[in-house]
Amino acid sequence: MAENRRNGKESNDDGGAHEDLDRGPASQAAMAMGGVNSDALRSNSSYAKAVGNASWPTIDSLPEPIQAGEIRRIIIPQQDYESKRQSFRYSLIRRVNFKAISLDALRKEAADKWNLNQRVTIHPLGKGFVIFQFQCEGDKAAVRRRSPMKIGSQLIRFQHWKSDFNIHVKQTWSKLIWIRFPDLPLEYWHENVLLSIAKAVGRPVALDHHTKQGLMGHYARVLVEMDTTETASLIEEVQVERLEPGTTRVFGFRQQVQYEDDISRCGFCKRLGHKVGECRSKRLEDEK
Known part of the structure; x- marks a missing residue:
């Protein structure tokens, strides 16, 4: 991650989110100099003026840098972090x-x-x-x-949000995946019923057109957003329960879940949705 931050060569395009800071009106000195950049003026200001009345931070108790070959290391205060x-x-x-x-x-x-x-x-x-x-x-x-x-x-x-988030590294914490409920009896093909079952797998986003229209098929199909982090679980079966009509007796059955996209777990980073050969984390580690 640190290597990526040092050597990141992506453009600075931020989708139009760049915000200019209002530096205030130019000083008379700057105007007299033909509009000299305010940063240049600041760099020429005196040391005493730059410090002003600000109090000095207490740094004696902070960790000391460590020289390790060509790299200078610093162990930051863990409690403050x-x-x-x-x-x-x-x-x-x-x-x-x-x-x-x-x-x-x-x-x-x-x-x-x-x-x-x-x-x-x-x-x-x-x-x-x-x-x-x-x-x-x-x-x-x-x-x-x-x-x-x-x-x-x-x-x-x-x-x-995850710690150590880096805008220059592609983040894939979730993935949109089509799932199927094979051999699901047709009386369960109500939109709210299907979305309820799909919630056991991920966050439902949409029903397949044929499923939503109630057209006959061998499986109901739902698009879900799935968590792909290392703690995510791959759900292969869902226990579906309801009451027997007119009674308080619970009836249930296990419904199989099928995934249309590759949802294998990476052997390196332990996240879902890719294999070791496609793992960005492993490539970054190998480049160090």
Whole structure:
């Protein structure tokens, strides 16, 4: 990851999310110099003026750098890192096309329409990626359940934030996959019934056209968004239960789940959806 960050050669295109900082009006000195760049003026300012009245940070207790060959290492304060990391534990992340919606419009949408119990902080990260930092698990879960969400003219499909997120590395935490329920009796081919069964596998997104129209077939077909992280489970059977009509007796059966796409687990990173030969994490590790 660190190697990728140092040598990343991708373009700086962030989907129109670049924000210019308002530096304020140019100084008279700058105007007299023909509009000299303000950064150049700052670099020429005196040391005392740069420091001003700011208090010096206490660094004596901080770890000392370690020279290891040509690399200088630093072991950061673990407790402080963990504290900062915890502040993002209720966060979601997604890429947004800022040519279709502004950051201010996105924030207004969240404030006006998401019905949150507490405030959400929205940070642009570059290259169109945005992190939505919620204050409680309930707000995060409510927004995640509504994903994909239409915001402006685009659909936003949220994903869980992960530590060490890098905008220059392709993130594949979930995958859209068509699943089948073979030999499912036709009386179960109601949209809500099928979506309920599919929830045991992932987040249902849509029913196949033939399935939705109730056309005859050997299997019902549902598109689901599946978690592909190392902790994800591959569901091969679902226990379907209901009450016998007019009674309180429970009837149940096991329904097989078939996956149309490759959903094998990688032997290197332990995530679903690819094999070792296609693993980005392994390629990055091999290049070190």
